[in-house]
Amino acid sequence: MKQTARRWRQRVTRIFYLASLIAGGMFCGASAFAQSPEKLELRYQGWASKVLYPELAEDLGYLAPIKLKWVGNTISGPQDIQAAVTGDVDFGGAFNGSIVKLVAAHAPVKAVISYVGTDKDTNGGLFVLQGSPIHGPRDLIGHKVGVNTPGAYEQYLVTAYLEKAGLSKDEIDKVVFVAAPPVNLAQLLKQKQLDAVFLEDIIKDKQLAQGGATLLVTDYQLFGSFGYASYLFTDRFIAQNPNTVRKFVDGTARAIEWAKTTPRAEVVARLKKIVEARHRNEDTTIVDYWKSAGVGGKGGLIDANDFTTYIDWYVKNGVLKQNQVKAESIYSNQFNPFNQSVASH
Template sequence: MKRRAFLALAGAAAVSTACGTASGSGSGTKTLRYQGSAGAVTLPELAADLGYLGDVTLDWVGNTISGPQDIQSAATGQTDFGGAFNGAVVKLAAAGAPIKAVVGYYGSDDRAYNGFYVQENSPIRSAADLAGKKIGMNTLGAHSEAMLDIYLQRAGVDPKKTEPLVVPPVNTEQSLRQSQIDVAVLGGILRDKALQTGGIRKLFTDFELLGPFTAGTYVFTDRFIKQNPDTVRTFVTGVGKAIEWSRSTPTAQVVDRMTRIVAKRKRNEDGSALKFWKSWGVAEKGGRVSEHELSMWVDWLAGRGELANKKVDISSLYTNEFNGVGP
C-alpha cells in the first residue's frame, strides 16, 4: 500500500457522496449501523450497555482496523457513523465528503497513548536510526504516520526515508518479535500486553510529542444529521456520558463491564487484553470537539501535498450542538 493511498479513498468517497449515496438509513431512524473492533469495546457499545442511548440501537455490520476506512464507510452510506484520527477527518472533508465531527472518542494522556516500540536489542535509539527502517502501523495517512512524521521532522530527518507499512493491530507485536518490521506502533491494551511479555522497549510516544489531546472523532454525514437530529443528539450525548462514566468509575469496574460486553455479544473473539485498558484519552469533557483538534492537522496535510491547495473551513467540520454533556 502506497504512502498516500488514502487520498484515493478520500476521492472515491467524495465522488460517491456527490452521487447521493451518503444517506444513512433513512429519515427518523433509531438504528445506527457501525463497525466495531475485534476483542475491544467501542464507546458507543459501552454507552449502549450503560443505557445511555435510550431507544437508539446499534447494528454491528463488521469490524475495522482503519479509521480512514471507517469514516469512508460512513461517508458513502455503508454505515451511519464512523470514527477516525482527526487528520483523516480533515482530509476526507477536503476531498468533498459532506461529513461533520460530533464527538471525540480517543486520544492521548499519561495512561492512554500510542507508542513506537523496538526489540530490546535493536540498534535503533533515535530518529536518525529510522532511515530505511520498516515501521508497522494499523493504517497509513492517519494518526500513527502523523506522529512518525512529527517525530522525524523535529529531528531533521526526512520522513520519506522511512518505510511505514500496514500491519493489523493484533499482528503487530508478533511482526516485531519476528523481525518482520523494525518498529511497531502499539497502543492501549495491545501495548500493555506486549510490555508485560517483555523484550521490547519504547522509542517515543505521541503523548511525549504533543501532550494530552483528543486525537479522533466520530462523524456523521450532513445529510444524516439533517434527517435524524434527535438520534444524533441521543448518540452524541450517550457517548459523552460514557466517557464521563469511565472517568469517574474505578478502572477495574470499567474493565469488568467491557469484558462482560465482549462475552455476551458472542462474536468468537478474544477479549483477554481488555484487562489492560486504562483510559480513552479524551481531553475534553464529554468528548466535546475543539477547533484546535482539527486545525492542528491542516499544516501537516498541506506539507504532505494532500490537500491539493484546497482551503479547509474548520468551523464547518464539527459541531457540539448535539452534545448534552456540558463543557
C-alpha cells in the same frame, strides 16, 4: 364606557392567556418530539478486542431506545468514515487528520464527538525489539515501520517524531510504512517481519507488560494530552435524523464520563463482560490493560486544535492549500450535552 373598556381589557387578557397556553403546549410538544429519535437502529463497524464508547453507552442503557447493529470489524479509520459516506454504515470514526482529508475532498460530513485521545495514563507508542540496532529517529531510515493503515494517525505520529528530530523529507521518505491489523502488529515485530511498530493505548500497554520490546517514544511525550479521533455522520443523515444524532452523542458522551469517574476495576470488568458477551472470537485479555478514558474534552467535546493541528501539518507538507479547509466547517459540538453554549439555551 368604563364597562366597555373593562370588557375589552378582559377580552385582551383572555386572548393573551389562551395564546400563552397554546405556545406552552407547542413548546412542550416540541420538547417531547425532540427526545424521540427518528431512527432506532444505527449500523456501525467495530474494532477487534476493543469496546467502543457507543458500545459501552448501549450496555449502560444510555442509548435507549436506539440499538446498535454491528456489521463487521474494521482495522482502518479512513475505511470506516468512507463507509459512512457511502451509506454502508450510519456513523464512522477516524483520526482527525483523515477527516480533514475527507472534508478537503468535498465529502459532506460533520464530526460530532471525540472518542480517542491521549493522556499520561493512556497513550500510544513506537516499539522496537529489545536489542534492536534502532535507538532513535535517524536509525529508522530504510527500515519497516508497522502502522494500522497508511496515512492515518500512527503514520502521522511516527512522521512527527522524525520531523522533530530534524530529519529531512527525503530521509523520512526512506522510512517504509507497512499496514497491518493493530492486534497483529506486535506479533509481526516479534517475528522480525517489521523493524518497529506503533501500538495504541491498551494494545501498547499489553506489549509493555509482556516485555521483549523497547518503547522509543509515546504520542503523549510528543504532544501532551489531546483528542485525535472523532465520530462523524453525513450532513444528510444529520438533517434527516437530528434527534437520533443528539441521542447518540448524548449517550456516548455520558459513557465517556462514566469511564472517567468509575473505579478502574469496575470499568475493566464491564468492558470484559461486553467483549465476552458478543462472541466474536476476540482476545479478551487486552481490556485488562485499560487505564483511563483517554479522551481530552469533557464528554468528548471537540476542540478546534484537534483539527487545526493536522490542517497546518498538511498545508506545511503540501497536501492542502492554505485556507482550503477551516476547522469550524469540519466539526460541531451542538449535540453534546457537555457543551455549555448548548446547555445554557
